[in-house]
Amino acid sequence: MRGRAGPKWSGVKRLPLIQPQTSRRAFLTSTAVGALAIVPLAALACSKKLVCTDVSKLKADEQQARSAVGYKEPTPEPAKRCDNCAAYTPAAADQCGACSDVKGPIHPAGFCNIWRQKG
Numbered sequence: 001m002r003g004r005a006g007p008k009w010s011g012v013k014r015l016p017l018i019q020p021q022t023s024r025r026a027f028l029t030s031t032a033v034g035a036l037a038i039v040p041l042a043a044l045a046c047s048k049k050l051v052c053t054d055v056s057k058l059k060a061d062e063q064q065a066r067s068a069v070g071y072k073e074p075t076p077e078p079a080k081r082c083d084n085c086a087a088y089t090p091a092a093a094d095q096c097g098a099c100s101d102v103k104g105p106i107h108p109a110g111f112c113n114i115w116r117q118k119g
């Protein structure tokens with residue numbers, strides 16, 4: 001009788017489960033790529049969250065006045081934003097602010113034609 005027979009898989013060459021340098025590099029690469037993918041998505045989600053265009057609670061003349069000054073968001077002029085305008089009153093970080101001259105919700109990154117530099 002020849003020696004004890006091993007399990008059927010005994011002839012399979014075992015490979016090391018972890019190859020440290022390759023695994024670390026692969027982990028760091030995948031982590032960096034994952035982080036880079038998440039940041040723009042998070043920024044997009046945040047920027048889409050706040051919308052201040054609902055004027056349904058305003059009277060018709062208030063809506064008309066808002067349109068007359070050309071309120072829009074986001075601003076077409078990056079240096080001129082509601083949050084650096086003298087008429088703007090900020091709210092909580094994820095809330096629409098207010099304006100002393102234009103009724104309705106005001107986006108911090110909004111703009112209108114009567115913008116004036118906050119002093």
Ligand code: SF4
Binds near residue numbers: 085100102113114115
């Ligand atoms: S005046 Fe115009 S630019 Fe200034 S806060 Fe009001 S809506 Fe924004």
